[in-house]
Amino acid sequence: xxxxxxxxxxxxxxxxxxxxxxxxxxxxxxxxxxxxxxxxxxxxxxxxxxxxxxxxxxxxxxxxxxxxxxxxxxxxxxxxxxxxxxxxxxxxxxxxxxxxxxxxxxxxxxxxxxxxxxxxxxxxxxxxxxxxxxxxx
Numbered sequence: 667x668x669x670x671x672x673x674x675x676x677x678x679x680x681x682x683x684x685x686x687x688x689x690x691x692x693x694x695x696x697x698x699x700x701x702x703x704x705x706x707x708x709x710x711x712x713x714x715x716x717x718x719x720x721x722x723x724x725x726x727x728x729x730x731x732x733x734x735x736x737x738x739x740x741x742x743x744x745x746x747x748x749x750x751x752x753x754x755x756x757x758x759x760x761x762x763x764x765x766x767x768x769x770x771x772x773x774x775x776x777x778x779x780x781x782x783x784x785x786x787x788x789x790x791x792x793x794x795x796x797x798x799x800x801x802x803x
Contacts, residue, residue: 670743673739673740674740676732682725690722690729691719691725695716697715698716718762719761736769738769742762742763742765743765746759
């Protein structure tokens with residue numbers, strides 16, 4: 667099963683691309699962070715950046731409501747694609763194609779090592795519409 671679940675903050679506003687057939691694609695970066703204690707008991711934090719792609723209705727909704735810095739919950743699948751750069755070298759990109767997302771509200775941090783993210787905000791969520799019995803991917 668190819669399933670990815672991420673909780674993080676948007677690194678930039680979604681960028682949109684409209685195709686001739688009417689399809690909409692949105693892309694943005696998502697930062698996820700992890701805190702841990704090192705061998706000297708000092709708190710360390712690492713951040714990973716993920717390239718996110720949303721299509722069609724998800725893309726339209728993201729374009730309307732997502733902004734840089736917003737914390738979100740995102741589910742999707744991991745994809746890889748190959749392409750050639752300007753110098754003709756083959757490159758490989760790993761992306762997460764999102765199937766649904768929810769905006770999370772920020773929680774006040776009390777230095778407890780928590781992520782600072784709370785529950786979903788006002789029920790704002792986006793789930794790709796599917797017919798009954800049909801999987802969303």
